[in-house]
Amino acid sequence: MSSEKENLKKYYEFELRDGYPVFSVQNILLLEALIKYNSDYSVTADENHPEFGESYAGILTKERESFFDFVSRDSLRILETEAEKINKNPDTDEEGREKDSLYKVVQSIDKINSTHLMSEGSSVKVHKGILKTVERIKSIDNLKERMKAGDPSLVHEIASAVETKYNFSFASKFCVYVSEIALEKSDAFCIYDNVVQSVLPLYIHRYVGKDEAEKYYKIVNKGKKNARVESTVSNLKCEKGYKEYRDIINRIIKGVEDKDDIKITYSQFDHMLWYYFKGSKLKVQEALNTLLKDS
Template sequence: MPITAENIEEQHRLVEESANYGKEGLIIREVLNAYPNHDDLNTIAMKIAVIDVTNSTHLSQYKSQLSLYDLAKVILDIPAFDVRLAAGDPELVNIIAKNVGAINMFSFASKYCTYHNVEVYHRDDYSIFDGIVKESLPNYVDGLSKHKLDVWRSEYNYVAFNECIGGLLDEYNIHIPFRRRKFDHFLWYANR
């Protein structure tokens, strides 16, 4: 599907109106707005669980190596987390992704930061990285390979990944509101 503002908006609309994904988006929005801050371990753990379940990040498959407590504690202990999240600090993704032991949490961290940035702060500074993005993004970016995306993930280079998305959207003159979030829906819904 060609990258156009119309196609991106249409795929976003389909996601928002779908029986399951639209309702899950509402749950995420309600939970994050009811509990926007990162000053309580239990609240952070609840938000992690909501994002995990609704986005199939499969945190439970790492249960022997990762606890919900430890992941919530990583986020709780990041200095000025809410201020940095509101400002779109890309380094937050890397900090979350690499500070829970041997597990690379790049995909989960990108989703956690994206949802909060969009739903709580009404900004669009983050792009989601996941398996569908890894498979489909190279179809739209000349010279980009799945291997390169894997390298960015394994080296915790969220800035390069996020800049790639921003550059692509600029190249296609996509300047709609929440263009990163809607582009994720475009990639995901059209290629799932």
């Protein structure tokens, strides 16, 4: 029985090389199974989920390209009214939200992905970060066309909406989800988040090359017993940074296909790294430190 368990074990654990998961057929199949049965994803992936309709996925699925009609609506007036309602009674803001799909999508993405727009401003109840982000998105000319084209400068324009915080992660996710669902384009944008950026040098090293990887990490306490590797990918959170970030992920994806004859999507790339490394700084550090042997 124990040998049978050992044989089965490989099917429900990630295949690791050098201490971290690679893009193998086994890992891709495991990843898809994990996502299928993860309740955290069901809200935005399962149309039968009771909360799907009010999520960004439900709204975008229902509206598709008509979602972009918000540019002709007076969203700012509605949102100001909603802000007043929230201040008076947090439970009486549904009318405002129902009238403005853009606000609901921004709010849902922020809530589900914990990108903290709601924490901006002097009062959480005013949802100042969301209001400013919605205003910025409304002001963007040719948004639909630029999103279809995968214009990387959109991420910066949205990320810089709030003066006190550069919301790079939220902006990338907004572009990904809207282009994927409303425009049915899965190859226009890729997600930036802290988990992915923290281990990205590992995958640059494996699938692009050592010299390229060294551009995206630093060694702290080099030459000492407590030497450690730190990702510097977060330095790309700037005006021109998203294009470089997406380009390097494109090179990794091409490297996976060239070396292992496996085609992966942006979504699979993001999910693999996030699923394995989320919530474990120890896993991240141990994996990154494997780069020390080549430095």
